[in-house]
Amino acid sequence: MPDAALPAPPDLFDLPRAADPSPRAAALLAPVADLPPGLVHEARPGYADPPPPFYASPDGRLRLYQADALELLRRMREESVDMIFADPPYFLSNGGVTCVGGRMVRVDKGGWDKSQGIIGDHNFNLLWLDQCRRILRPDGTLWVTGTSHNIHSVGYGLQVLGYKILNDIAWYKVNPPPNLACRYFTHATETILWAAKSAKSRHTFHYPLMKEQNGGKQMQSLWNIMPPGKSEKRHGKHPTQKPEALLTRIVAASTNPDELVLDPFCGSATTGVACARLGRRFIGIEREAEHLELAAKRLEEEYQSYHQQPRLDVTVAEATKIGGGGGITEPMEREDALKLLEAIKGSDLVELATRHGQRIFHEKELEGQIKRTLNKGWAGLTLEAYLGLPKNSRREPNGGSWELKQVSIRQQRSGIYAAKETMQITMLDQSHVIANPFESSHVLHKIGRFIVVARLYVDKAETSSPVAIVRAADISMQTAGIYQQVERDYELIRRTLKPGERPHTTTGELIQIRTKGQKDSSTYAFYATKHFVNILLGLNK
Numbered sequence: 001m002p003d004a005a006l007p008a009p010p011d012l013f014d015l016p017r018a019a020d021p022s023p024r025a026a027a028l029l030a031p032v033a034d035l036p037p038g039l040v041h042e043a044r045p046g047y048a049d050p051p052p053p054f055y056a057s058p059d060g061r062l063r064l065y066q067a068d069a070l071e072l073l074r075r076m077r078e079e080s081v082d083m084i085f086a087d088p089p090y091f092l093s094n095g096g097v098t099c100v101g102g103r104m105v106r107v108d109k110g111g112w113d114k115s116q117g118i119i120g121d122h123n124f125n126l127l128w129l130d131q132c133r134r135i136l137r138p139d140g141t142l143w144v145t146g147t148s149h150n151i152h153s154v155g156y157g158l159q160v161l162g163y164k165i166l167n168d169i170a171w172y173k174v175n176p177p178p179n180l181a182c183r184y185f186t187h188a189t190e191t192i193l194w195a196a197k198s199a200k201s202r203h204t205f206h207y208p209l210m211k212e213q214n215g216g217k218q219m220q221s222l223w224n225i226m227p228p229g230k231s232e233k234r235h236g237k238h239p240t241q242k243p244e245a246l247l248t249r250i251v252a253a254s255t256n257p258d259e260l261v262l263d264p265f266c267g268s269a270t271t272g273v274a275c276a277r278l279g280r281r282f283i284g285i286e287r288e289a290e291h292l293e294l295a296a297k298r299l300e301e302e303y304q305s306y307h308q309q310p311r312l313d314v315t316v317a318e319a320t321k322i323g324g325g326g327g328i329t330e331p332m333e334r335e336d337a338l339k340l341l342e343a344i345k346g347s348d349l350v351e352l353a354t355r356h357g358q359r360i361f362h363e364k365e366l367e368g369q370i371k372r373t374l375n376k377g378w379a380g381l382t383l384e385a386y387l388g389l390p391k392n393s394r395r396e397p398n399g400g401s402w403e404l405k406q407v408s409i410r411q412q413r414s415g416i417y418a419a420k421e422t423m424q425i426t427m428l429d430q431s432h433v434i435a436n437p438f439e440s441s442h443v444l445h446k447i448g449r450f451i452v453v454a455r456l457y458v459d460k461a462e463t464s465s466p467v468a469i470v471r472a473a474d475i476s477m478q479t480a481g482i483y484q485q486v487e488r489d490y491e492l493i494r495r496t497l498k499p500g501e502r503p504h505t506t507t508g509e510l511i512q513i514r515t516k517g518q519k520d521s522s523t524y525a526f527y528a529t530k531h532f533v534n535i536l537l538g539l540n541k
């Protein structure tokens, strides 16, 4: 259902004839005779009507067009978009080799990535950068990614066309493939140029948000972001797909909700995914149908998951109708919770926290200085908010028929992913444990009801944290051995407990008891060891 409250982008491709290059760009273009054929994009007669989109989300706010970018940019209305992110051809598919999954492969991203020579490539950059500047609003900004193959041409183009370069970001691709030739340093970064339309632009920059996402310190121009993992490629692969964490940061930093973002070389539409997630409007242009099919799947999924989210903004009147005095109070079934959590697999939990106003760090003033401390429960609270559960209700949604657990996992030196910490199962009720064997214990009762959500721990500053695994745990269904081992551990712990005596830390193979919080605390709880968390997450194979 189109949402009338949210404006879709107007049809912008409606110039009666394609716009010519600006005089500034025209003067800079190399003479046509010097160029390989097919590079100068002749002004074509305008289309009679705006071209139909290849894909449009039901509310029309996310759109994909199949076209040559330059052709379509030339038909777009002047000063019509707020931000442009461009990941143009890098011109690096020229017979070189690289390493993929330990194997040597030719660099061949596709015909679109082949170089036309230095002048041809530079002319191409000048032409599209010039059109982008024409269609940007006066305070708009442009981001362009690249490597040494194209970024110097782009940077020079930005300067001569009148843009003002704001930053050159070094994106460090944590864990890059090795250099096979061993004659160069390993290529580990890409550059992302950020430029305002002109020196007069009053560009948008959400400084406090970026600072918060960086653990309370000013965010620098060196960004450590992992290349997209498997979950971001679940609909298929694009050879140069950008990580969602990179695009969500860019969109969040430089745009406001509802603003219009354009990606003229959108590939699998990672920019669109970020826009859908952050409530921005999006237009993507891409030449290849194969990439557009993938882009459409990603946008549709993102649109659906955004719109399926429980509404946290219900009015008091609506909430009362549901049955409560504020917030959603209807019980949620485990199956529904699982479906909703599945829908955010691969999404950045940090972004989701921001969207739900969940603070990741607390600020305190101490001796005139602002001190920031991690809000330890932020990830669990974010999931709760996303599901629309009342705060701190994780233990008892729907009368205790299931329980939401959140853990962090991280990549080990060996490359495998494993639990970063133990996970609390239940508080220790000493007299209950002494009186009850495993079959009637709280421990068994609890574990069988868990939904465990694992997020990927990236860094201390919680720069980003993709939701990696969503699992309904049920040890009674586990392969033989697990149930019995937990039972053995439980009975071992049980034997150590004496009525009226303070318990002490006891660790089995899969579960343990220890104090909760401070070492000298008198509150004890059962925990799943890291090994058991790995088993619950299916990471032990």
Ligand SMILES: C[S@@+](CC[C@H](N)C(=O)[O-])C[C@H]1O[C@@H](n2cnc3c(N)ncnc32)[C@H](O)[C@@H]1O
Binding pocket: 067, 068, 069, 070, 087, 088, 089, 090, 110, 112, 238, 240, 241, 242, 243, 264, 265, 266, 267, 268, 269, 270, 271, 285, 286, 287, 288, 291
């Ligand atoms: C570097 S990739 C973009 C990848 C994208 N950022 C993502 O995350 O999937 C560049 C894309 O631009 C497309 N392309 C190249 N030249 C184009 C042109 N003149 N017009 C439209 N698309 C073009 C290619 O097909 C390719 O998918």
